[in-house]
Amino acid sequence: MFNVVKAELRKLRRPTLFFGTIGAAIFFTGLITSFIYLMIDSPQGNGDRGRSISREILELASGSVNGFASVGGFLGIIALCVFAAQTAQEYTYGTLRNLLVRQPSRMKILIGKFISMSLFAVVMISIAAVISIAISYFLAPGAKVSTDLWFTSDGFEAIFTTFVNVTISVVAFGIVGMVLGLLLRSPISAISLGVLWILIIEVLLMAVKNSLQSWLPGAQLSAIASGGTLDLTYKHALTVGGLYVAVGAIVASVLFVRRDVAN
């Protein structure tokens, strides 16, 4: 298992992939966090889908990670793309047979891949957290937001809790990507379907019937990153989201272990 993780990390540290992914994470983190402070007085709102995040909320002990929690969904989509591509490419390049000849235990391959990509995701999340908190700290005075409570013990607890929630959410998005990669065996198909579903289909479904958001997988995983939303409690999002991820992971793992590698 450890060998699989080491081998996978060797692929993930490729400069184009590593810096490309981290660059995308930094871009979205900077953009979304900056909007919260730069558009604090905008009538169009400064949060997700026109919501307003007030000075009072930003001045709470959890204020430093408001931007970071908001960017969790985007980090999740980045993770979905990376996990899907890294899994499905083994089929398109034909490299899966090399892996299986060197490590015949398919579950070890799968778990090793998951661990290495999760480590990669944690690096991305950590960088995003640092960038988001730093941008928040520097933009707060200009937006007349007090940061007095941010670095108290409650503030650090909020940072830790948000980091854990975002990590759970991002890794869960990644598992969805991995499942799509295993099922569709093509990076383009897996990424297209995943992104299309989360960014377009779910949004349309929720626009048609708002109550659907309690059951849609993307909405649950995004809500986990924020520690729950006004419409979705953290516990509900964790339970429903966890069920989606668990069922998908079990089906994909069984298929991966039993399916002939014929390409």
Add this chain to the structure above:
Amino acid sequence: MPNTAISVSDLSKKYDDRLAVSHINFEVPLGTVCGFVGPNGSGKTTTMRMLLGLITPTTGQGHILGEPIEHPEKYLSRVGAMIEGPAFYPALSGYENLMVLAKLGGFPIERVQQLLDKVGLGDRGKSKFKTYSLGMKQRLGIAAALLPEPKLLMLDEPTNGLDPEGIQEVRALLRDLANEGTTVFVSSHLLSELEIISDYIVMLRKGEIVFAGPIGELMAQQQPTIIAKSLLHSDLARIVEISEKAGHHAVIRNDSVHVLAEMDWAPVLNKAAFDAGITLAQLAPQLPNLEETFFEMTGDK
């Protein structure tokens, strides 16, 4: 310790209603080079995939280095393989690609550079795989197969895309490995190459074994041919007639007559032709080669 590297009994693979491999039986002794031949779609790659644990057989058993193929984890650490061509990550260099496999298999990383040097890629190891020519990709595939210092090496068309010099190098490499005790199981369309290096031959046709055994035994089964050429093309039909009258099958091919007969019948044919007023321009024996034998046995012309 088993004395066979590969042993297969009643092995079949069915896809939907198509039998890709049909109840095949064969053995490959340890330390030999075994050529695995058959027309496209005859089931060679499917058989190799079953032996490597990549696909599950529909029926039958197989053993690799004494271990059942249901448990590839028991033997794959001693097996090197390249099937269906070299498959690597295009954005990684040859060196990085081998490093991924070395880490995965837990092999010493020093072997990576040694193997790159061995297959002639020592100075191109840092180039990305996607910039490699087909021949270089093949060489990298062979290097990857050699990573575990294999007791059994399974290669599918390893000389595809190689220039004549490269083909010669691969031939020498495989022979050297066999001399060091490695069993080599190799499929190739270059039958003349296999004929030179193989001790054993397994021949497949439409998923069934046509022949499996020592190459000498295969050749011994084939009837020698006498090639006769006359000065006048119009005499060829008469040579065929003379041969057929004597009970030897004969056909005209490429301005010469091919007579299925032992060489000691050649003087008889010479005299009969002379008596019939035919001047022979050439009369020579031709022992069947693997390519002709292959075409004859597989009916694939």
